[in-house]
Amino acid sequence: MSVNPLAPAWLRHPDDANALPAHVWPASAARDADGALTIGGVSARELADRFGTPLYVIDEADARSRAARTRAAFGAALAPHASTATVYYAGKAFLCTEVVRWMLAEGLNIDVASGGELAVALAAGADPARLGLHGNNKSLAEIDRAVGAGVGAIVVDSLVEIDRVAEAAERHGRTQAVRVRINSGVHAHTHEYLATAREDQKFGIPLADAADAVARIRARAPHLRLLGLHSHIGSQIFVVDGFLEAARRLLTVHAELLAGGEVPELNLGGGFGIAYLETDEAPAIESIATGLVDAVASVCGELGIPVPRLAVEPGRSIIGPAGVTLYEVGTTKDVVVTGDDGSTAVRRYVSVDGGMSDNARPALYGADYGVRLAGRVSSADPALVRVAGKHCESGDIVVQADYLPGDVAPGDLVAVPATGAYCFSLASNYNYLSRPAVVAVRDGVARVIVRGETEADLLRRDAGVVSPDVDDAQPLDPAARPERITRP
Missing domain, CATH: 2.40.37.10 (Lyase, Ornithine Decarboxylase; Chain A, domain 1)
Incomplete structure (x- = not known):
């Protein structure tokens, strides 16, 4: 066997270049x-x-099986602790109406991160109550549409969004459930661009400001209802230590918040890694679920609080x-x-x-x-x-x-x-x-x-192409423009 010196150290010279490693390929390959x-x-x-x-x-069968396994794994891990899990499929990984229907049929909710993704989920016939809306800069129109449609949860990413969601809820005569995305400061073992809980980045509210954010939400009752804190530390993560540390930090604040009212849920996000290469060893979802839940239960025991309902948001590990x-x-x-x-x-x-x-x-x-x-x-x-x-x-x-x-x-x-x-x-x-x-x-x-x-x-789409099936673009009627943010 002659190994090419240009091959990276991690690449194995194959005994059979036709083989399909089972942990990398779909189950049916x-x-x-x-x-x-x-x-x-x-x-x-x-x-x-x-x-x-x-x-x-x-x-299709592989994707649906992974969705069902994920839901079952977290449910089984939480059952001994008298708690339950809500699993959201992270639509940003891959979304179309058919995949939405697969995920809903397997008992998952859908996490969307834009007005377009929300439109796809609604077009698939999803019950809006089973949708969650993310985004660090949701437009006023996106917030209004989500609240008006009855989306089950909105993750607020900044203090200003709290007021915007509350105003939309008041306008529609609704009580909107919200989560607060927290920047926990935990550094995931992943690519720099995939790490989403570093202090100096665009996502979330600093952990030190969580109590102020929750106080602002509670002050906007009955238009807002707090579900709990939310954390997402990154993507393509193989080890659970980052999740465990994020959970510990959030639960400490979670326990303090209980003195002021209900905090029924803790959302630990997604980011579970998969095997892209034969040399990758991604943990099984059952191992991830057990590790996370055991850690949460241990910290809750130390703090003397019940284990909250957990929510997770895997995408890649299901569809990838x-x-x-x-x-x-x-x-x-x-x-x-x-x-x-x-x-x-x-x-x-x-x-x-x-x-x-x-x-x-x-x-x-x-x-x-x-x-x-x-x-x-x-x-x-x-x-x-x-x-x-x-x-x-x-x-x-x-x-x-x-x-x-x-x-x-x-x-x-x-x-x-x-x-x-x-x-x-x-x-x-x-x-x-x-x-x-x-x-x-x-x-x-x-x-x-x-x-x-x-x-x-x-x-x-090219306005310079003359085509009989394309209408000339007309200026937008100012009265039809979406609501704009008022500039200072």
Whole structure:
């Protein structure tokens, strides 16, 4: 076995470059008799032929199973402590009406972070009472729509939002339940841009100001009702120590707040990590749930308070492993790289028909992914590859380093696993590429759940294109403008 010196230290030279590590791929991923990848009982070849590439593929049964497991895990962990859990699916990971329906059917609520995400959830027929609204800068129109629709909870992210939500609730004659997002100061073990509880960042109210925020909420009764404190320390987290420390800090304040009234809930957010690579070891959701609940119960015992109802907001850990992206190889080229010692090695660039427009995470976060041949298997010796996109950017890399059979060639189908979260959500039209379709697969059946864009769709938005099916844009009637923030 010859190991390419350009391979990163964490990358294992595979015994079989066709293997599908079970902890990275959807539960249904397999190879058919001809060697083609199948997901949900549907061949990658069939999917590419029917729907084209790039193509997002979601294993419906896998996503629903992970949702059900998460709900069951937290419920079982809390039962001995006479408490319950509310699990919100974090829609920012990937949202469409069909996924909303899957999550609701499995007993989860839906967490939305914008007016657009709220619109999707409502269009799916969600009971507004099962929705929660996030956001550090919700517009007045978004707040008003959420309150008017009867959204079950709004997470207030600043003191000014408390008054805005209260005014909307009074206007609609409602009592609006709210949570207070707290910046706990806990640093998650994750990428700098994914850590959301550092002191110097945009999210949340400082822990020291929590009591003042709650006092302001209680002063706006009956228009506001406090659910409790909320914390989110980051994303793609493998260890629970950050969650445990955040829980300890919030529960200390939670206990003090009980002297002034009910605080029925503690929301510890989401951010549970998944395996993107064969070398990743993400904890099982049952382990996470047990660890969090045991820690909360222990702190509550020390403080002499009952264990509150818990809420969590996983997204990636539910939808991420259920997703696979299919690409077609366009070109391959071998690049000779000279090392500092004068030695040389070859890196093979495999260019595909997508890239940073359908998966921005490698460019945005330096995220690593793996890759496998999807249309066939091969006994050729493994070659170190870098999968590149087709965009006019040197940083347009889909997979930094992995091994594919050395005979990978133009026309091959390749598949990148663990792309269910934050790929469609972050997709763009850079270089005027149209965004791919999303197809759900289950029991041998494939169906489109988000239609792919066409070039005609892109041109339809261009005001300089004369098209009979596009009305000329008309100036917005000033009376129809949404309410604006009053400037000082």
